[in-house]
Amino acid sequence: MSDGSMTIDAAVVPARTARRTQPAHGSRRTYAAYALVTPAAALMLVMLLGPLAGVIALSFTDYQLGAPHFSWIGLANYQDLFADKVFWTALRNTLTYVVIVVPGAVVAGLAIALLIQSGTSLRSLYRTIYFLPVMATLIAMAVVWEFMLHPQFGLVNGLLRNAGLPAFAWLQDRSTALYALCAIGIWQAVGFNMVLFLAGLVSIPKQLYEAAEIDGASSGWARFRLVTWPMLGPVTTFVVVISGIRSFQVFDTVHVLTKGGPSKSTEVLIHTMYTEGFEFFRSGYAAAITVVFLVFVLALTLIKSRLADRGVHYT
Amino acid sequence: MSNAHSIPFRAILRHLLLIVGASIMLAPFIWMISTASKPQTEVFSSELHLIPHQFALWDNLREAFAKANLLRFLLNGVIVTVSIFVLQVMVALPAAYALAKLRFLGRETLFALVLFGILIPPQATAIPVFLLLHEVGLLDSYAALVLPFTISVFGIFLMRQFFKTVPDDLVDAARMDGISEFGIVWRVMLPAAIPAVTAFGIFSVVAHWNDYFWPLIVLNSEQLRTPPLAVAHFRNNEAGTSYGPLMAAAMVIIAPLVIAFLFAQRRFIEGITLTGIK
Numbered sequence: 001m002s003d004g005s006m007t008i009d010a011a012v013v014p015a016r017t018a019r020r021t022q023p024a025h026g027s028r029r030t031y032a033a034y035a036l037v038t039p040a041a042a043l044m045l046v047m048l049l050g051p052l053a054g055v056i057a058l059s060f061t062d063y064q065l066g067a068p069h070f071s072w073i074g075l076a077n078y079q080d081l082f083a084d085k086v087f088w089t090a091l092r093n094t095l096t097y098v099v100i101v102v103p104g105a106v107v108a109g110l111a112i113a114l115l116i117q118s119g120t121s122l123r124s125l126y127r128t129i130y131f132l133p134v135m136a137t138l139i140a141m142a143v144v145w146e147f148m149l150h151p152q153f154g155l156v157n158g159l160l161r162n163a164g165l166p167a168f169a170w171l172q173d174r175s176t177a178l179y180a181l182c183a184i185g186i187w188q189a190v191g192f193n194m195v196l197f198l199a200g201l202v203s204i205p206k207q208l209y210e211a212a213e214i215d216g217a218s219s220g221w222a223r224f225r226l227v228t229w230p231m232l233g234p235v236t237t238f239v240v241v242i243s244g245i246r247s248f249q250v251f252d253t254v255h256v257l258t259k260g261g262p263s264k265s266t267e268v269l270i271h272t273m274y275t276e277g278f279e280f281f282r283s284g285y286a287a288a289i290t291v292v293f294l295v296f297v298l299a300l301t302l303i304k305s306r307l308a309d310r311g312v313h314y315t
Numbered sequence: 316m317s318n319a320h321s322i323p324f325r326a327i328l329r330h331l332l333l334i335v336g337a338s339i340m341l342a343p344f345i346w347m348i349s350t351a352s353k354p355q356t357e358v359f360s361s362e363l364h365l366i367p368h369q370f371a372l373w374d375n376l377r378e379a380f381a382k383a384n385l386l387r388f389l390l391n392g393v394i395v396t397v398s399i400f401v402l403q404v405m406v407a408l409p410a411a412y413a414l415a416k417l418r419f420l421g422r423e424t425l426f427a428l429v430l431f432g433i434l435i436p437p438q439a440t441a442i443p444v445f446l447l448l449h450e451v452g453l454l455d456s457y458a459a460l461v462l463p464f465t466i467s468v469f470g471i472f473l474m475r476q477f478f479k480t481v482p483d484d485l486v487d488a489a490r491m492d493g494i495s496e497f498g499i500v501w502r503v504m505l506p507a508a509i510p511a512v513t514a515f516g517i518f519s520v521v522a523h524w525n526d527y528f529w530p531l532i533v534l535n536s537e538q539l540r541t542p543p544l545a546v547a548h549f550r551n552n553e554a555g556t557s558y559g560p561l562m563a564a565a566m567v568i569i570a571p572l573v574i575a576f577l578f579a580q581r582r583f584i585e586g587i588t589l590t591g592i593k
Contacts, residue, residue, distance in 0.1 A: 036410060037425060043406060044429075047462070051439075052435055054442075127584065128576075130340055139543035187343075192587070249438060251438075
């Protein structure tokens with residue numbers, strides 16, 4: 001969003017030289033500036049940048065919490081990681097989760113936003129309902145979903161039985177567990193995407209639709225294809241990347257509902273990192289997993305800024 | 316079909332689709348309330364019914380409060396989220412003001428680091444921060460829940476953007492009146508930035524009230540549990556036996572935010588959109 005404005009702000013450097021001509025004010029104000037930024041800068045170093053460097057450094061050690069010594073072991077953690085079947089399973093599951101949840105939550109979010117915006121009645125009621133899952137504590141709702149997916153007494157199987165369809169042991173069956181988690185993930189993310197799309201729709205100038213109509217785009221589909229979709233381009237890119245980054249972080253539902261099971265069918269990266277780092281205290285190994293996770297998230301962010309730069313040309 | 320007919324038809328189709336979607340979105344909430352209102356015998360019946368034959372919500376709530384110290388956990392949630400937010404503002408606001416309105420050596424570097432910091436997902440720093448807290452003996456305390464989040468680079472970024480729009484004349488006038496730079500932050504900029512601070516506050520409170528990952532890592536003691544941890548523990552202890560009280564507990568845990576949201580949904584949605592876009 002604001003990537004554009006940042007570069008503009010960075011260009012206001014010359015103003016600094018002008019201020020230098022008033023040393024008395026300038027220097028006192030400079031001291032004040034340092035005093036004002038010091039707490040933030042110090043905390044950033046201790047809680048954010050230091051730990052980031054720390055996690056990369058740790059990934060080259062065999063450090064275990066409670067062990068008296070540790071040594072530098074180079075790439076050994078990464079070699080172990082890439083030789084570990086669980087890691088590949090976790091990576092594959094994470095990617096499967098992302099590949100299902102992102103399109104699901106983006107397409108549904110867009111469809112709902114278009115439906116809400118295409119009429120005038122009950123807009124705010126629908127918006128509130130669809131946004132509700134974003135507000136509700138995911139862990140509490142995961143517990144509710146678990147009961148809804150209960151093999152015998154759950155709502156989902158009850159409805160399936162009433163419709164004469166076969167029932168499943170959703171979270172206990174390795175062929176369905178990951179997909180059940182994906183469904184919960186989509187349910188939770190849709191409202192957030194919908195709101196971003198609504199904001200994007202509102203900002204499309206009405207004249208564009210009128211112009212399209214004059215040019216013969218009379219059907220709703222033609223107007224969508226010629227005006228709405230291109231104008232939503234930057235918002236869509238943003239929503240896709242944000243959904244991707246969030247899906248990569250999937251942990252809460254896995255930890256409470258499946259613990260990565262049955263037989264690793266729902267093991268995901270952050271859950272593996274949690275188990276290794278905070279249950280077995282193999283800090284070095286867990287740090288290596290974190291670095292792999294970081295690489296994926298940063299790659300997504302890079303793609304986003306690349307696409308956002310391109311988007312600037314036609315907005 | 317004539318035009319006069321097609322318009323109501325489209326409106327009906329719109330509502331139909333939205334209502335089907337809305338009932339899927341609401342289903343877990345409705346099922347939660349329904350189950351929380353049923354006695355054990357009705358919860359474990361394979362026959363589906365929404366309205367309980369025998370209304371047992373109060374019993375289930377009473378049992379939930381008896382089995383888990385829910386009030387304490389809600390209070391923990393309030394203590395943690397409010398402390399985080401207040402400290403975030405105290406740290407971020409002065410820095411944002413300096414980055415927006417003052418000139419000093421290293422300003423560009425600091426701002427670049429702020430932008431870089433926004434990219435770092437919270438899980439990435441968990442292991443070193445955990446080791447640090449372990450080293451200084453702060454694990455399993457309120458401090459462990461609050462300290463790592465006192466710095467919000469996103470808050471700095473958001474408020475800096477907002478301060479950029481405050482006219483320099485206002486700041487200069489305050490200086491003429493003899494107000495110090497510290498005074499300007501709290502007496503001039505903070506009042507001007509209330510909309511941004513509110514939006515950030517909503518974002519911060521929602522994120523930390525609902526956070527599960529970090530409290531799970533640093534906490535052991537029962538009396539420090541935050542609301543999401545409380546639900547997870549309740550579920551582990553009562554797994555498969557008392558769904559009624561479990562659903563009642565889930566209701567209690569989501570209630571504060573959901574009720575606040577229902578009362579001020581416009582503000583919440585605007586706040587989340589404004590701050591969620593990074």
